[in-house]
Amino acid sequence: xxxxxxxxTGPRARGRRRAGLGACAIVVATVTALAGCSNSGTSSVAxxxxxxxxTVTMALPAGAPFNYIFPFESPQYVTGPNVTDxxxxxxxxxxxxxxxxxxxxxxxxxxxxxxxxxxxxxxVLTLKKNWKFSDGExxxxxxxxxxxxxxxxxxxxxxxxxxxxxxxxxxSVSYDNSQDSVTLHLKTSVNPTWFMENQLTMITPFPTAxxxxxxxxxxxxxxxxxxxxxxxxxxxxxxxxxxxxxxxxYATNPLWQVVDGPFHLTQFQSGGWSVTLEPNxxxxxSPKPRIAKLVMDVATSDASEYSLLQxxxxxxxxxxxxxxxxxxxxxxxxxxxxxxxxxxxxxxAGWSYNDMFWNYNNPQLGPLxxxxxxxxxxxxxxxQQSDIETALRGYGYADYGPNPPLPANMYETAYxxxxxxxxxxxxxxxxxxxxxxxxxxxxxxxxxxxGTSAGDCGSGIATxxxxxxxxxxxxxxxxxxxxxxxNLQSAxxxxxIDITPVATTSGNLAAYFAPCTASQSECKWQMIYLGTPExxxxxxxxxxxxxxxxxxxxxxxxxxxxxxxxxxxQVYTQPGNTALDTIDNYLTKTAALLWMPVPDxxxxxxxxxLKGFTPSPILVLEPENWYFVKL
Amino acid sequence: xxxxLIRRCLHGLVVLLIVTAFVFSLLHALPGGxxxxxxxxxxxxxxxxxxxxxxxxxKPLLEQYFLWLxxxxxxxxxxxxxxNQSVASLIAQRLPKTLMLTVLALAVSLIVxxxxxxxxxxxxxxxxxxxxxxxxxxxxxxxxxxxGILGIWLFAVRWRVLPAQxxxxxxxxxxxxxxxxxxxxxxxxxxxSMAAFSRYMRSSTSENLVQDYVRLARAKGAGQxxxxxxHVARNALGPVATQVGLFLPILFAGxxxxxxxxxxxxxxxxxxxxxxxxxxxxxxxxxLVVGVATVVGSLLADIAYGVLDPRIRQFGRES
Numbered sequence: 001x002x003x004x005x006x007x008x009t010g011p012r013a014r015g016r017r018r019a020g021l022g023a024c025a026i027v028v029a030t031v032t033a034l035a036g037c038s039n040s041g042t043s044s045v046a047x048x049x050x051x052x053x054x055t056v057t058m059a060l061p062a063g064a065p066f067n068y069i070f071p072f073e074s075p076q077y078v079t080g081p082n083v084t085d086x087x088x089x090x091x092x093x094x095x096x097x098x099x100x101x102x103x104x105x106x107x108x109x110x111x112x113x114x115x116x117x118x119x120x121x122x123x124v125l126t127l128k129k130n131w132k133f134s135d136g137e138x139x140x141x142x143x144x145x146x147x148x149x150x151x152x153x154x155x156x157x158x159x160x161x162x163x164x165x166x167x168x169x170x171x172s173v174s175y176d177n178s179q180d181s182v183t184l185h186l187k188t189s190v191n192p193t194w195f196m197e198n199q200l201t202m203i204t205p206f207p208t209a210x211x212x213x214x215x216x217x218x219x220x221x222x223x224x225x226x227x228x229x230x231x232x233x234x235x236x237x238x239x240x241x242x243x244x245x246x247x248x249x250y251a252t253n254p255l256w257q258v259v260d261g262p263f264h265l266t267q268f269q270s271g272g273w274s275v276t277l278e279p280n281x282x283x284x285x286s287p288k289p290r291i292a293k294l295v296m297d298v299a300t301s302d303a304s305e306y307s308l309l310q311x312x313x314x315x316x317x318x319x320x321x322x323x324x325x326x327x328x329x330x331x332x333x334x335x336x337x338x339x340x341x342x343x344x345x346x347x348x349a350g351w352s353y354n355d356m357f358w359n360y361n362n363p364q365l366g367p368l369x370x371x372x373x374x375x376x377x378x379x380x381x382x383x384q385q386s387d388i389e390t391a392l393r394g395y396g397y398a399d400y401g402p403n404p405p406l407p408a409n410m411y412e413t414a415y416x417x418x419x420x421x422x423x424x425x426x427x428x429x430x431x432x433x434x435x436x437x438x439x440x441x442x443x444x445x446x447x448x449x450x451g452t453s454a455g456d457c458g459s460g461i462a463t464x465x466x467x468x469x470x471x472x473x474x475x476x477x478x479x480x481x482x483x484x485x486x487n488l489q490s491a492x493x494x495x496x497i498d499i500t501p502v503a504t505t506s507g508n509l510a511a512y513f514a515p516c517t518a519s520q521s522e523c524k525w526q527m528i529y530l531g532t533p534e535x536x537x538x539x540x541x542x543x544x545x546x547x548x549x550x551x552x553x554x555x556x557x558x559x560x561x562x563x564x565x566x567x568x569x570q571v572y573t574q575p576g577n578t579a580l581d582t583i584d585n586y587l588t589k590t591a592a593l594l595w596m597p598v599p600d601x602x603x604x605x606x607x608x609x610l611k612g613f614t615p616s617p618i619l620v621l622e623p624e625n626w627y628f629v630k631l
Numbered sequence: 632x633x634x635x636l637i638r639r640c641l642h643g644l645v646v647l648l649i650v651t652a653f654v655f656s657l658l659h660a661l662p663g664g665x666x667x668x669x670x671x672x673x674x675x676x677x678x679x680x681x682x683x684x685x686x687x688x689x690k691p692l693l694e695q696y697f698l699w700l701x702x703x704x705x706x707x708x709x710x711x712x713x714x715n716q717s718v719a720s721l722i723a724q725r726l727p728k729t730l731m732l733t734v735l736a737l738a739v740s741l742i743v744x745x746x747x748x749x750x751x752x753x754x755x756x757x758x759x760x761x762x763x764x765x766x767x768x769x770x771x772x773x774x775x776x777x778x779g780i781l782g783i784w785l786f787a788v789r790w791r792v793l794p795a796q797x798x799x800x801x802x803x804x805x806x807x808x809x810x811x812x813x814x815x816x817x818x819x820x821x822x823x824s825m826a827a828f829s830r831y832m833r834s835s836t837s838e839n840l841v842q843d844y845v846r847l848a849r850a851k852g853a854g855q856x857x858x859x860x861x862h863v864a865r866n867a868l869g870p871v872a873t874q875v876g877l878f879l880p881i882l883f884a885g886x887x888x889x890x891x892x893x894x895x896x897x898x899x900x901x902x903x904x905x906x907x908x909x910x911x912x913x914x915x916x917x918x919l920v921v922g923v924a925t926v927v928g929s930l931l932a933d934i935a936y937g938v939l940d941p942r943i944r945q946f947g948r949e950s
Contacts, residue, residue, distance in 0.1 A: 063904060065896070067715040075670040075678055076713060156677060163675065247716055270801055271716065271724050273896045303780060304796065304894035310788040311795040505907070510667040546673065553675040 048630040053292040056626060058316040060085060062299040065272035069256050070244035071204050072150055078159040084620045085296060089277060090259040094203040097540060099618035100407055108285055110139060110205060116192040123184040131284040133207045133260045141175040143205035144182045146222040148173060149229035154237045160202040175224045189573050197541035207258040213239050247272060262289045262624035273298050290627040309339055315610055318602040327394030342605035348615040349406030350601045353399050354533035356594035361518045361558040364468040365526045367460030375591035377431035379421035381491040384597045391483035395600040401588035402544045407617050411542050415585045429495045445496025467497055473504040474529040481531035513556045533598045543571050543580055559592060643926035650922045655696050658911050665909035669712045709912035718916035721901060729897035731806050733882045736821035744825040748832025755837055771826035775885050779819045779892035786815060797895035816893040820885050824878050831874055835867035869936055876932025880925045
């Protein structure tokens with residue numbers, strides 16, 4: 001399952017944030033280049049003795065200030081800063097995942113590895129005995145009960161929830177306080193890996209200090225009795241969301257000061273454009289924070305953030321890719337450090353894949369899209385290496401299927417890695433000409449062999465019919481996206497396919513994202529490119545049901561394939577990755593969507609005095625690992 | 632004058648009604664509603680329906696407008712769709728910052744632009760005039776993002792004599808407490824209007840310098856300084872004063888870029904981000920505030936014109 005956050009907070013969202021202000025970043029790059037200030041790297045490698053204390057000032061991606069503190073938000077408030085950079089530092093999820101290498105981190109998790117029993121219909125979660133909240137409360141099943149009570153009664157208000165998934169699959173819950181365990185009894189057998197990586201990741205134990213229906217009015221949403229929960233939890237949700245609506249009180253409201261994570265909030269300024277966190281002295285986990293203060297500033301634009309970084313005002317900042325030197329292929333860093341005096345971090349690949357959507361139900365494009373040869377031809381027209389070198393300026397990597405190619409993982413199949421449709425104009429031409437199309441020297445191809453036999457144009461395509469002129473709507477705001485669609489347009493024109501790219505604001509593109517039928521006016525769109533990739537965020541098992549299952553909320557391409565549908569149910573219910581691998585290979589082989597290169601995440605610069613910072617492919621922050629050294 | 636002011640206020644109200652109605656319909660005419668823009672493309676139909684219900688987006692357009700207007704008349708500008716704050720509180724946080732920036736930029740552009748314009752008029756077609764004309768033309772043509780980024784690069788990155796960002800305090804006092812940080816944003820925002828005011832003042836002063844009353848003053852033995860400051864300046868300022876009011880919305884538009892470049896979350900940036908996110912209540916709130924500022928600015932210009940030019944006051948009395 002790919003949660004909504006993957007679109008809202010992942011690189012796709014960062015791309016959108018960059019979109020409107022991208023021009024400024026381009027100007028920074030131009031001015032920098034003109035002035036010849038791209039100094040050679042001066043990053044420090046010195047290591048001195050570690051010291052406690054110190055303030056880290058970190059710039060977060062521009063344009064998206066913090067605006068929600070309660071870790072149970074609706075999709076309206078799901079952003080990277082809110083979830084990973086604020087909430088998860090204070091309110092720890094039950095299970096913590098490391099991104100590099102990608103694995104469950106039991107030391108930072110609040111429970112032992114879940115135990116699956118009774119043919120994977122029962123899941124036992126055993127909590128750590130020595131974990132405490134800052135108000136002294138010992139972590140117990142009641143904290144899980146409070147979360148589950150709110151989830152059961154307010155599931156539609158929780159961003160992570162998808163109809164038919166957890167907690168819809170929950171038959172009952174039993175709590176054993178003597179063993180500090182919670183047992184989930186499920187309606188059906190589940191695939192333990194999928195359930196672990198994509199369902200249990202949503203659970204965050206809530207302190208019972210939050211079990212209030214009004215100021216000082218204790219409630220019983222933490223009850224082990226489902227009927228009591230059903231009665232009490234709505235009022236608790238109402239009270240907590242009302243408290244969360246008062247952003248000015250975030251740093252002073254006693255509710256939000258009850259934390260079990262390594263940090264607590266001390267300042268929330270300028271309407272969320274700057275927040276300050278300080279170590280939670282009662283943090284039960286390890287390592288304990290060593291820095292004294294973490295100030296996270298959200299800049300108004302990439303250009304502004306980059307100026308601050310260059311002027312030395314930040315401890316950790318990022319270089320917008322447009323302002324960074326072109327990175328040679330195969331290298332993990334640009335040839336020179338764009339910000340002298342800082343340590344340049346290696347480029348990080350996100351847990352992402354990238355695609356261009358096309359509409360199987362569009363009246364003009366649909367008949368062609370249903371022909372495998374056409375999709376194969378189109379995929380052969382995507383010159384990913386050229387896109388990476390020219391459009392992404394070296395900051396990206398090739399992707400030929402629905403799995404994240406990087407960081408290296410067990411999910412990407414050998415077939416995906418084999419790049420089955422690498423760029424070849426000749427092969428693209430061959431796919432078309434060997435299936436009944438005549439390609440003129442210029443202009444659109446024409447079908448000369450209609451019919452449904454092998455070598456014919458296929459169903460719904462008449463003799464003499466010209467290839468329809470295609471419109472490709474792509475998101476505005478990045479020169480890279482413009483170049484990528486131009487490259488595709490240019491390659492396609494050489495094999496008789498006429499593509500017209502149309503720059504469209506991401507707000508307008510979002511309007512297209514609704515499943516449609518051929519007769520509906522909403523189905524007029526043909527191809528859409530968002531530019532930013534799909535990032536699996538808190539849903540690490542890279543199944544793509546939300547995009548390819550029939551009726552799924554993000555199946556905007558109107559993809560329908562009965563074989564795939566039955567395989568998806570196996571992904572959720574059968575142990576192992578066999579069904580997932582079969583789906584991935586099939587989607588790759590049939591070019592179900594147009595796979596595109598994945599841009600890297602951020603290019604970080606860190607003050608050489610700060611150690612322990614590692615950019616995370618899964619976009620989490622771990623400032624408890626950071627410390628200053630004397631240089 | 633009182634009747635004139637009342638009439639202008641009523642005109643202003645009508646203008647505000649038309650502007651808000653126009654912007655309201657324009658926003659709703661955009662393809663794609665705010666639900667998907669706010670909730671993301673993966674929002675399911677239930678979530679979208681709930682969002683539209685909660686924000687009255689399922690009601691007819693006219694009804695939505697009157698609901699908004701009714702609330703606005705009671706001082707309630709609604710809740711931002713995605714910032715978890717009321718629009719009024721967002722504006723209250725941002726308006727002082729933008730006002731401070733705008734007023735300072737306006738003040739600097741007047742303080743510099745007006746004397747420069749007069750100097751050019753006095754030395755009309757001379758070397759000084761030509762150099763200043765070219766400089767003004769360059770300043771007027773330079774886009775704020777370019778001057779801003781060049782300014783940062785030179786003064787904050789290269790020479791490190793000024794901060795790269797504007798003051799981060801929220802109150803006027805906090806902002807003024809960091810004057811060094813105000814230099815670049817104020818100069819960048821005010822540069823264009825400074826050039827424009829100098830051009831207006833040059834033209835207006837030039838016209839006045841050849842008037843009979845100046846010749847008469849000279850004939851009566853008045854010195855150049857007295858003629859300029861006691862007689863010409865007062866007459867030349869009239870047309871410029873009307874421009875000052877009209878420059879307020881132009882300066883506000885400039886704050887969108889200035890705030891983005893100088894990391895200064897004010898009203899301009901609020902409008903920019905709200906537009907990108909289809910945050911209708913915030914957009915309308917900002918439009919209303921800017922509309923009021925424009926109407927008030929225009930009114931103040933009229934009053935200033937009347938104060939500066941006795942003929943206007945006289946005409947008002949006679950009419």
